[in-house]
Amino acid sequence: MNTPDFIRLTLTAITAHRLRTALTVLGISIGIAAVVLLTSIGEGIHRFVLSEFTQFGTTIIGINPGKATTAGGSIGVFGTERPLTIDDALALQRIPNVQAVVPVVQGNAEVEAKGRGRRTTVYGVTSGFPEAFRFDTAIGKFLPADDPQAPRALAVLGDKLRTELFGNENPMGQRIRIGGDRYRVVGAMQPKGQILGFDLDDTVYIPTRRAMQMFNRESLMEIDVMYREGTAEKIIVKDIKRILQARHGKEDFTITTQQQMLDVLSSVLNILTFAVGALGGISLLVGAVGIATIMTMAVRERTAEIGLLRALGAHQKQVLTLFLGEAVVLAAIGGFVGLAIGVLGAQLLHMALPAMPVHTPWIYVVFAEALAISIGLLAGVLPARHAAAMDPVTALRAE
Amino acid sequence: MIELQQINRIFTVGDQQVHALDHVDLSIQSGEYLSIMGPSGSGKSTLLNIIGLLDRPTSGTYLLEQHNVTSMNDDTLAHTRRNKIGFVFQFFQLLPRLTALENVELPMVLEGIPPAERRQAATETLNTMGLGERLHHRPDQLSGGQRQRVAIARATIMKPAxxxxxxxxxxxxxxxxxxxxxxxxxxxxxNMTLIIVTHDPEIGLRATRQIRMVDGRVMEDNHKR
Structure with a gap:
């Protein structure tokens, strides 16, 4: 049999019962639409979360004091790790392909200006911060590259703190008090929004050394190293380890690369997308049952037709492919309708709730259609085999 | 062209065995006009199904144009049916969703003959049967006689023996x-061999050779002079 004839014969069978076909197709299309819609939402969330994290760049390596290890005996004996210092950070600056090293101290303090006060997050950082975290000033400049051990008392305001303290006034050059000490404002940051509940705009940035004094700290909380894009991360990590081990005598620090974090995050989010997709898959299963039911009925109803086809010289295989073809076409049409509903639904959802991230990758579309077709095949295989195996004489006698 | 030797066909109904055909010997020449008559249950339809390769004998030998068809596999049987045998049924067995033309084309579709060629053949065949005006009608738009003529057109489109x-x-x-x-x-x-199963004597007696079956056996075999 020619393929076009095969398709035409299949289509006449499907169009002969329009309502029944429409209902079967609907069953599959709801399943496919659910899969597409849910995976679109899952993928949208995936992208949204990743972009939230990568807005600071992907070439950042964080170093924290202490090493998560399990040791026998008392921690007091072995717990002699040396804290991270500004000198450590300066030493790391000499690694080739490192663009910026930022020693970080963070805390809360009262900020006062013009008689107004606000308790806010204070970041002790250095001049490399905007470059490392891709976060620039709106007006003025960031902290200058002073001697890290004796920097001037300058401050840069976060966007929210700026409006809270100064409103529409220009804060440049204004005197403010942070934790009781006097600072001069040299710039204000662009708005950045919130990430995971932290308001990145309700902040003030001052030099690390001064923050350490303010919070009475001997050491840093973290050192962030930003390397040139395209450089092998492994080599940078190796260099950091070598230098810090030489300075500390042992590995008493923990290195976390942005890439590692992203990999972990991405795999978690993939599981999320897969899980919601699987939920949609349940309704797809119901659609498959619908196809199997309709095909079983069709085979029963058209027993005489099967007998006739066999009498006219149709091979068992031809009868099998005809009925299998019907199931596949039903599923494929259902798949297309479901894709349309799913994609349209995703877009409508995005329009109704702009905050809801939605994304439909085309590979999912192809995958969903392939899934529909394989479901048609699976659901159709039993009824079709039943049709092919029928005894022609008995089949012809059926009326 | 048709040689049946010692054909038996035994059906098992429940725990009973029914001898539908009982040692039937029959030889039919090419171009013969033959009627098979007999009471219901006499085995005439079973005989027709075996001749038409729809059913297999329980034992015995069947030679169709000198080929032993009792040993053929299912696909070869289907292929032989398609090319050598045309069926005409009491209830026409037309596919209701296809037009007259498409119904007639069906055997050629199964054979894989290109559309233009088979469309022409089917149109010609239907024209000679006086159905030229009815090519695109569906079976439910045709009278009984017209339906049976469409069925005959379908049975002959492959020029069967x-x-x-x-x-x-x-x-x-x-x-x-x-x-x-x-x-x-x-x-x-x-010169197409014609075998008609009927219980209507008026029709049966028109054939040049009449076979009467009783209880699965050929009781009479009359040749008209």
């Missing part, structure tokens, strides 16, 4: 029944 008609007039009024029989006889004159 033998036409097997099982009660072809059983579902028709006298007038259109006569038309159908005359059409079949015309085809027989073009």
């Amino acid at each position: 033998v036409i097997l008609a099982d009660e072809p007039t059983g579902n028709l009024d006298r007038h259109s029944g006569k038309d159908v029989i005359e059409l079949l006889e015309q085809l027989n004159k073009t």
Whole structure:
């Protein structure tokens, strides 16, 4: 049999019962639409979360004091790790392909200006911060590259703190008090929004050394190293380890690369997308049952037709492919309708709730259609085999 | 062209064995016009199904054009049916969703003949049967006689060696029944072997050779001079 004839014969069978076909197709299309819609939402969330994290760049390596290890005996004996210092950070600056090293101290303090006060997050950082975290000033400049051990008392305001303290006034050059000490404002940051509940705009940035004094700290909380894009991360990590081990005598620090974090995050989010997709898959299963039911009925109803086809010289295989073809076409049409509903639904959802991230990758579309077709095949295989195996004489006698 | 030797066909119904065909010997020459008559349950339909390769004998040998068909596999049997045998049924067995033309084309579709070629062949065949005006009608828009003529067109489109008609007039009024029989006889004159199963003596007696079956055996075998 020619393929076009095969398709035409299949289509006449499907169009002969329009309502029944429409209902079967609907069953599959709801399943496919659910899969597409849910995976679109899952993928949208995936992208949204990743972009939230990568807005600071992907070439950042964080170093924290202490090493998560399990040791026998008392921690007091072995717990002699040396804290991270500004000198450590300066030493790391000499690694080739490192663009910026930022020693970080963070805390809360009262900020006062013009008689107004606000308790806010204070970041002790250095001049490399905007470059490392891709976060620039709106007006003025960031902290200058002073001697890290004796920097001037300058401050840069976060966007929210700026409006809270100064409103529409220009804060440049204004005197403010942070934790009781006097600072001069040299710039204000662009708005950045919130990430995971932290308001990145309700902040003030001052030099690390001064923050350490303010919070009475001997050491840093973290050192962030930003390397040139395209450089092998492994080599940078190796260099950091070598230098810090030489300075500390042992590995008493923990290195976390942005890439590692992203990999972990991405795999978690993939599981999320897969899980919601699987939920949609349940309704797809119901659609498959619908196809199997309709095909079983069709085979029963058209027993005489099967007998006739066999009498006219149709091979068992031809009868099998005809009925299998019907199931596949039903599923494929259902798949297309479901894709349309799913994609349209995703877009409508995005329009109704702009905050809801939605994304439909085309590979999912192809995958969903392939899934529909394989479901048609699976659901159709039993009824079709039943049709092919029928005894022609008995089949012809059926009326 | 058809040689049946010691054909037995035994059906098992429940725990009983029914001898539908009992040691049937039959030899049919090419171009013969043969009727098979007998009471219901005498095995005439079973005989027709075996000749038409729809059913296999329980034992015995069947030679169709010198080929032993009892040892053929299912696909070869289907292929032989398609090319050598045309069926005409009491209930026409037209596919209701296809037009007259498409129904006639069906055997050629199964054979994989290109659309243009088979469309022409089917149109010509239907024209010679006086259905030129009815090509694109569906079976439910045709009268009984017209339906049976479409079925005959379908049975002959592959130019088979033998036409097997099982009660072809059983579902028709006298007038259109006569038309159908005359059409079949015309085809027989073009050297197609014609075998008609009927319980209507008037039709059965028109054949040049009449077989009477009782209890699965051939009781009479008359040749008209």
